[in-house]
Amino acid sequence: MKKTISRIYVIFVFILLYAPIAVLIAFSFNNSRTRAKWGGFTFKWYLQMFQDAEIMGALRNTLILALLSATIATLLGLMASLSLNRMKRRNRTVMLSILNIPMLNADIVTGISLMLIFIAFGQFLSHYGYTIVFGFGTVLVGHITFNIPYTVMSILPRVSAINPSTYEAALDLGASPSQAFRKVVFPDILPGILSGFLLAFTLSLDDFVITHFVKGPGFDTLSTKIYTEVRKGIKPEMYALSTLLFLGVLLLLIVVEKGKGARNKNRKPAY
């Protein structure tokens, strides 16, 4: 009896979570501009989506941003983890709590604070004849900023777990400092670096709020594109895009889970 109830409950939540997604997918094949009726099966929204230069441009921006911001944030996170590990305990606590601000703070506040700093930098630079254009660059800086705490969160535990004697032993055995780092320390940190990179990559893909405030007109990622389209009134192409994105995420997750076994990470909602 108890088992039946829990089974029904699990199925109930499953349906609640997936029904809306199923509806999106169904509408992506609906051959009718209005959602009021089913007009037969079609692939035309997919074709139109691929021919829509704006959607494709937004897709390209999103991917380039995710790749670049995740790479730079991982690099900065690695440097931060290495130096934090050498700090005195109190300094480390202070630094970590400052670094974690973008992770704990509301995205809307992080977004407007970055917007204000870019405007302030722009005003400062204008005295020297330079300008800051809101667009790819500002969004990239924003994404790197909110990604750093997540990469540090993944890398720092790995760095602290390293026994410093192994590095010293490598030096004693004749390795140069860079050899010792590459061949002894780095392999131990690598899993943290990879999971930090992946986390940063997906967070950047998904971000809307911070991008919304620092992007400026004329530059769009998929999230901001979806936002404007939905506010204007729904285009059926959006359903096609949703379906493809859902399948993409599913594929990525299967690949990742296969690679590392079922392990889940805490992450923050995108807004």
Add this chain to the structure above:
Amino acid sequence: MKKKNNALLTGPYLIWTVAFIVIPLILIVYYGFTDGNHRFTLDNLSRITDPVTLKALLLSLLLSALATAICLVMAYPLAMILSRMKSGASAIITTIFIIPMWMNSLLRIFAWQTLLERNGVINQLLSFLHLPPQHLINTPAAIALGMIYDYLPFMLLPIYNSLTKLDWNVVNAAYDLGANGRQTFFRVIVPLTMPGIVSGITMVFVPALTTFVISDFLGGSKVLLIGNIIDQQFTQVGNWNVGSGLSLVLMVFILVSMAVMQHFDTDEEAARSIL
């Protein structure tokens, strides 16, 4: 050599942190406490008492608290059931429940718009069953529903993680010592999974309190949350001082809620150290 090395490592992220985390926050405080002519003022903060703004803030608090409570009530039993499954099945089925979290969150809210609209799926189902259509979209209830749907996985995951770490021998010991089901649940299982509950609540409450997308999509322009008011100040009105002032007020609420949650968290750790 080592000192120089350290400076090279520390320098870049330290500069980054100061430039893009510390100074921006100081700027919000500066804008929040000054007027357009850089003179000190408290007007921006007191704008929170404007009837429209105050209503939006109260509605935000109400809806995010409601959504958090419902997420907790829904997620906890689910996490219990999932964590009690055989280990192989448990991991796979839990992943199924977490997958929607990785899907673009705007699209998930957009999906609910499709369901709740005047000519949406639910109303069409109702008319198919010869029932009168319901006014679903652009109501506070629709926004709460969107919050629950969007953030449920963020409640589920931390609770599930802390339940899988739970030592069930302790639970059995409670039964052996004569506790009934309810006593065991509230006095043993819940306190031991408090860290998961706390992080789940924070991960749902803060984004729900500050969202403007969910209310944009499911509330039309009829139901405003505090996030919408702040967003409008920056993207439409262009009054950064008022926007910053309201953000500061919002941050106070976030800090208070975090402090409260932190309090529960340390209490539980203290309890565990006594054990």
